Amino acid sequence: MEAKAIAAVLEEMMWLTAQTVCRRQTLGATNLLAVAVHPENEPGRAGGRGAYGCPGDCGSARLLHPMKGQQKEKRMLRITIELLPGGQEEGKRVIATADIARASDGPTGALGDYRVALSDAILGEVGEPTVVRRYPRWASSVWDLVARCLATALNQGREALPPRPARPEVTVxxxxxxxxxxxxxxxxxxxxxxxxxxxxxxxxxxxxxxxxxxxxxxxxxxx
Known part of the structure; x- marks a missing residue:
């Protein structure tokens, strides 16, 4: 299959994924962790308000602020963590999100820089937005990229998990x-x-x- 045809298939798959995730959010899905892909600045599709014709306004089209001297990020992932009390849909709520935006493609497009920002419903912004640099695109599952972005954001820009937190000891x-x-x-x-x-x-x-x-x-x- 020619490269253009492969790209077209991938593009359609991304559109279908975005619609599926947004419909699940709108109708009440059982997902504890949902990833929505909403490219920015793409030709609009009929039937929706968000990017890629999103049937619900899940907010995933929001962009992170670009770094100084860089172009605006064009594609983004949002990881949403929902708390389901007792495992039930009723009363579920979003407790945290992570926004991952492709900041640049490098000189050839094979290696991308990804900017990540974390947010907590109680704590607000978690740490400072940071960047995973020169990540090999299409080399692994999207979960590999997500895991590395989360680790980098939690560990002051280092692509490794921080030490496991200890139970706090307080004087009684x-x-x-x-x-x-x-x-x-x-x-x-x-x-x-x-x-x-x-x-x-x-x-x-x-x-x-x-x-x-x-x-x-x-x-x-x-x-």
Whole structure:
């Protein structure tokens, strides 16, 4: 098959993939992790608002800010992580996203630079946008690219996973009334932010503090 014909088939497959993913998001799919491919600046297709005629507005056409001196990124992946309470569709919500945009194709187009930005529903932007450089296009599954982009974004631009996080150790104190408690300002981030959210509606021993039993319930997954 000629190169142009192969390119046309791949283009059509990408369009069908984008439509399928967006319909699943719109109708309520069981996907925990969904990847939508929405190329930018392509000829429009009838029947949709987004790139590639997306039947739902899933937001995947948003571009990352290009690096200084580079052209605008033209193609992008969005990885969406959904939390399904109890494994059920009802009540599902998006808790994090990763946007991966092809920033440049290099001198020949065989090696691409991919810019990645991470976002968390609670923490907001995670780290700084970074770049995976000279990645060999079409050399592996898209999951290989995704994994390397995530690792690079989490490890300050280095294409390797950071050390596994350890369970935070916080001093447990006892007040004059005999209640055991922890100080919120002694809990490292991002654990402090997650714990503070879980404390909504709970009693506290003092301003900026939490009862020790609430802290241990949180660490053990009971809150």
């Amino acid at each position: 104190r006892t007040n004059d009334a005999g209640y055991r408690y922890v100080r919120l300002d002694e809990i490292p981030e991002p654990t402090r932010t997650f714990f503070d959210r879980k404390l909504a509606g709970s009693g506290i021993p003092d301003h900026g503090c939490a009862f020790a039993h609430d802290w241990f319930d949180f660490l053990n997954g009971h809150r």
